[in-house]
Amino acid sequence: MPVQFSISDLERETGISRDTLRIWERRYGFPAPQRNQRSERNYSVEQLERLRLIKQLMDSGMRPGKLAILDLQQLSQITQQQRETQTVPRDVEELLQILATGPRYGLLARLEALLQQQGLRDFLIGVLAPMNHAVGEAWFAGRIGVLDEHHYAEQARMVLLTALRRLPQTPGNSRALLTTLPGEQHGLGLLMATCMLALEGVEVLLLGVQTPLEEIVRGAIEGECSIVGISCSEYMNRRTVATQLVRLRNLLPDTTVLWAGGGGIKGIPAMPTGIQLFSSLDQISTALQKSAAR
Amino acid sequence: MPVQFSISDLERETGISRDTLRIWERRYGFPAPQRNQRSERNYSVEQLERLRLIKQLMDSGMRPGKLAILDLQQLSQITQQQRETQTVPRDVEELLQILATGPRYGLLARLEALLQQQGLRDFLIGVLAPMNHAVGEAWFAGRIGVLDEHHYAEQARMVLLTALRRLPQTPGNSRALLTTLPGEQHGLGLLMATCMLALEGVEVLLLGVQTPLEEIVRGAIEGECSIVGISCSEYMNRRTVATQLVRLRNLLPDTTVLWAGGGGIKGIPAMPTGIQLFSSLDQISTALQKSAAR
DNA sequence: AGGCATAATTTGTCCTAGACAAAAATAATT
DNA sequence: AATTATTTTTGTCTAGGACAAATTATGCCT
Known part of the structure; x- marks a missing residue:
């Protein structure tokens, strides 16, 4: 049939x-x-x-x-x-295995163990970031289903939120607004970026996915955020992302820094000055240190 | 311009x-x-x-x-x-005030205080549920923006996840799979339902939003869930919701119970047997006790 | 008056085929 | 080798027509 x-x-x-x-x-x-x-x-x-x-x-x-x-x-x-050509870390391979074959309720425990073992920073860079990519690819290849993808995202979100609340709540020296562009559904990268920023002592105003550009601008101004961060997943159309980032840049005040990261910015052509693209999470730390030194 | x-x-x-x-x-x-x-x-x-x-x-x-x-x-x-025209609880009014006028960073603290004060169950029913409705309405009336709506959702999500992890992790007597239908963006109701179920000792398999029907079915069978719960926000089209619920019911095994709740099920016409509609959160507890008594 | 079959209308999705600008690749020039 | 100009590639937009599925109105019978 x-x-x-x-x-x-x-x-x-x-x-x-x-x-x-x-x-x-x-x-x-x-x-x-x-x-x-x-x-x-x-x-x-x-x-x-x-x-x-x-x-x-x-x-x-x-x-x-x-x-x-x-x-x-x-x-x-x-x-x-x-x-x-690309090597998948052993931890990621193991997580994928759990995801594909179960037991379903073991994923959270394994994630938490890895977090404990590696610390938040290394966990984000060495486990979750490659895992996100691997999960997307495995879904694409039909090795796992939407169900498994959602389940992973939800467990990862839970682990990260818990970790986030455990971080010392120091009154940050600077503030960042984090969200995704309209059309972007995936919010996990956002949470990961939030953690990276929080680790560096930045106060984060986390908005979910799909905030209209005008509202992002309002939030940045009202919240006195010096950084606006946009997370783009690999599923987004490159051209749409580029266009919207430029439009956002024009709407934002000149004093605000615009950062964009995630799988969706790979392959985006040159951006005008004032838009900084991050191809990996650890660039966030260095960028912050640079801007602090200034 | x-x-x-x-x-x-x-x-x-x-x-x-x-x-x-x-x-x-x-x-x-x-x-x-x-x-x-x-x-x-x-x-x-x-x-x-x-x-x-x-x-x-x-x-x-x-x-x-x-x-x-x-x-x-x-x-x-x-x-x-x-x-x-309906009366809004005082707590909700206060939260809306914070949301509309700031300070933005005070919302989380206020939510947590209310949770502490009222306990999770009453917090869900008496604060978050009416607040969700009020926020949607305030946005519709233009009193607040998408920005504020997102900010509220994110803070509420954070409070709930923290509360959820604090609950004793008893090996549940039954399991439930929770998600939303394709097209539904709002995941907060899902988290609220998860809390209600967890309070009653149900083990919850939480998938984010927008799971395809076939994948919901697969998850329910593989995860051996006796309950499938669907959250529908007020923004969803009633007709679409009704059609999809019926289709899901037909795909699910007869032994699985199908529950649907949230603002989006108000005004939905009669549902075939085997689909139970919840117009408020506390119906979850009574329904569970009934099914346990059987 | 209420139930029900039938007709009319409303509504969304799909169709073809042409146009054109933005991006990318290639060629030509300095 | 680096710029600049030209050509090719590519995606999005346009127009108006067609048609089935859903919804409402109408007529008929009990």
Whole structure:
């Protein structure tokens, strides 16, 4: 029984817009779905899988025109090659194992043990950051489900919030506002950044995900925050992120620093001055020390 | 300087698709945005506001054809009428005051004091539940912004998670899986329900927001959960909620109980047997005691 | 008057095919 | 080798038409 997907389904599942899917079909001849009586597109599981792979490879900088020609085998070969170049820490591998096979209730305990063992800073940089990436990839490859992804996020959130409340609440020397752009669903990176900043004694005004730009500006001004931090996950569209960051920069007062980090800023082209991109968490510490020295 | 929005912006901000926006313009003459040199639509802030109101009213069952004719005044008048005149507890009023006027960093302390004073159960029922409603309403009326709403949610989340971890971790007699439906953004109600269940000694598998139905089912089966709980905020479309709940019920094994609660289930018509709707948090306790007695 | 089948209307999603600017790659120049 | 100009690639927007699913109105029977 062949399962078929509508163009809406594909948009949701792959993150590629309808418009783009249609124009790829026109230009590259892929994906060329079957049509129903109403001449609507009906995509197959194979096409979905192939598009998932293409999207993943695009996020690491490749171009759709080249990828659309390749078949499933060639695509997964490239993916394989890419994956082999990066080493996954042993702890992360173990966590993934727990996530994929259970027992479900053991994840929290393992996370807490690792936190205890490594300390918050190393835990964030050495465990959670690579784990986030690995979880996203495992989901993409179909090795785990949305369910497992959510479960991981929730447990990690819990561990971090607990750790955060344990930190000494010193009246900070500076203040930061942290949130995500409209459209961004993932809030875990936000919490991780909050922890990094709190470790450096910065007072954090944590807003959840998806704050409208105007409200970010209001919050920064009213809360007298010298730093505005934006977390972008890998699932976000690069161009949207870039455009919105520039717009935010223009709306913010010149005295406010704008920082952006997370998997979603990889592959973003040059940013105008006044927007600082962080490709890893530990850059936060050094940036803070620099700005404190000034 | 008039701020202008593209059709993509509007899709993101209002949740109304491009296609729908364009066809409303064709059919009802609203919204009729200005065009730039490239004859692309440029929407004004007024149009955005009006569409936001329309979306809200649609979610409570009204039809776009009727609403699109009305101007901003008429729309807000209907909204006004819809709003029930109800008494707000004094604590909630005070919290709203803090939220609206600051100091921003005082909210957490006040929430914690109330929790300490009233105990978790009464805090949930007497403070957070009415506060959630009041915050939503205050935002709708323009008395507070998205910023304040997010700030409140984040602080409340922090208080609850801390409280949750303080509860004795008894090996529960039964297990529940808690999440929201796809499309639902608000996760605070979820955390509140988790607390209520944990108070009754139920082991909770907390997944964040927006879990696909199939994944909910898988989680319930794999995690051997006898209860599946769904939280629906007032911002959700009633019809969508009803349809999805029924679909979920059909996918779940008969032995699993399906519970739904939150502001979003008010006004939902009769549900088939096997779906239990909770209009307030304390119904959770009684329902649990009933099912335990069996 | 209430229940129910049928017709009319409303509504959202999908379609084709063309246009064009922004980004990226390539070529040409200093 | 670094800049600048040109070409190619790519995604988003436009228009108006079509149609099914959902909703409301209508007629008919009990």
